[in-house]
Amino acid sequence: MAEMGLESFRFSISWSRLIPNGRGRINPKGLLFYKNLIKELRSHGIEPHVTLYHYDLPQSLEDEYGGWINHKIIEDFTAFADVCFREFGEDVKLWTTINEATIFAFAFYGKDVRYGNCTTGNYCMETYIAGHNMLLAHASASNLYKLKYKSKQRGSIGLSIFALGLTPYTNSKDDEIATQRAKAFLYGWMLKPLVFGDYPDEMKRTLGSRLPVFSEEESEQVKGSSDFVGIIHYTTVYVTNQPAPYIFPSSTNKDFFTDMGAYIISTGNSSSFVFDAVPWGLEGVLQHIKHRYNNPPIYILENGSPMKHDSMLQDTPRVEYIQAYIGAVLNAIKSGSDTRGYFVWSLIDLFEVQVGYKSxxxxxYVNFSDPGRKRSPKLSASWYTGFLNGTIDVASQDMTQLQRNFSGSSSL
Structure with a gap:
């Protein structure tokens, strides 16, 4: 990372590793692991950007009261956050409370989605209950930080959402309206409470009593509780008012999308092994948030392109993707978006939730057959290093010359 010139590294803290039972006793080995990691990053001039929750709920809390569908999670999450702020906060200036809160709520608490598989309980309500409790837990942790730690540690705290680019499938009025509904459900579900203290009108009209209601006190706590918004973005999709194939074909969960009244269609060849590069889609997301949600500070927390996991180090499509998307972010900044940071997903090959090690x-590159997990830089690492140290201009790049200059070896 230091050789590449990275200024920041984003990682998450495992609640279960730090506090195995969800509350109470702290695991000293887990505590030492994260302290050493943060110390090592700082020693190389790399700022840690820490996510508190990336889906690893301690099993004991799930068994005890059902996790995120129970209001009790707010107190336990806040206590966990308190430990993190106290133990690591002197060296951490950027905190994200919950990763991809939107997709976590509708995918993990919807019927028959593989990793949630909510076949028991009232999944038509639990999606929104979980999302509601995430907002309240985020606000509780944020308010704790501001009251107890911020004046000394001087950090910032935010929440992240999964934000597909959304564009109408046709020029019809119905598809345009469906796209606006999709933005309300997929962006506004979290962003409107964080900025204005309440859910989008589109959600309140559609869901009625299934959508939880903020008390006046809760509304005030949630409103303004994010110093920044984290955006996780990979590609752009079409939105139509008519039934169509889902972008998530492995899921039979249609409840959230039925509520949304809009259907999502791939723009072309997106799959587990490749995403369509639609950089103007990310620029559109940033512009929409700027205009609709008072232009909050934004960090792009994940953006990248999958490829089949093999020994090919010449990952030219990934280079072209990253180059185009960084260009889109720069365009948005020039147009007034308060975007302050960008993270490529990911530094090294790793286990992906949907497809494991296939892409x-x-x-x-990580050789998972090697006991030592040997790592070799790809063309994208060379390009990104050049971009960070100023020898590569994102606006113009001779890809053929870059490939010639790439020193990576196919001997792995």
Whole structure:
């Protein structure tokens, strides 16, 4: 990372590793692991950007009261956050409370989605209950930080959402209206409470009593509780008012999308092994948030392109993707978006939730058959290093010359 010139590294803290039972006793080995990691990053001039929750709920809390569908999670999450702020906060200036809160709520608490598989309980309501409790837990942790730690540690705290680019499938009025509904459900579900203290009108009209209601006190706590918004973006999709194939074909969960009254269609060849590069889609997301949600500070927390995991180090499509998307972010900044940071997903090949080791996002190839997990830089690592140190201009790049200059070896 230091050789590449990275200024920041984003990682998450495992609640279960730090506090195995969800509350109470702290695991000293887990605590030491994260302290050493943060110390090592700082020693190389790399700022840690820490996510508190990336879907690893301690099993004991799930068994005890059902996790995120129970209001009790707010107190336990806040206590966990308190430990993190106290133990690591002197060296951490950027905190994200919950990763991809939107997709976590509708995918993990919807019927028959593989990793949630909510076949028991009232999934038509639990999606929104979980989302509601995430907002309240985020606000509780944020308010704790501001009251107890911010004056000394001087950090910032935010929440992240999964934000597909959304564009109408046709020029029809129905598809345009469906696209606006989709933006309300997929962006506004979290962003409107964070900025204005309440859910989008489109959701309130559609869901009625299934959508939880903020008390006046809760509304005030949630409103303004994010110093920044984290955006996780990979590609853009079409939105139509008519039934169509889903972008998530492995899921039979249609409840959230039925509520949304809009259907999502791939723009072309997106799959587990490749995403369509639609950089103007990310620019559109940033512009929409700027205009609709008072232009909050934004960090792009994940952006990258998968490729089949093999020994090919010449990952030219990934280079072209990253180059185009960084260009789109720069365009948005020039147009007034308060975007302050960008993270490529990911530094190295790793286990992906949907497909395991079949595809990968890494700029470094990892040989998973090697006991030492040997790592080799890909072309994208070379390009990104050049971009960070100023020898590569994102606006113009001779890809053929870059490939010639690439020193990576196919000997892995």
């Amino acid at each position: 990968s996002f890494g700029m470094y």
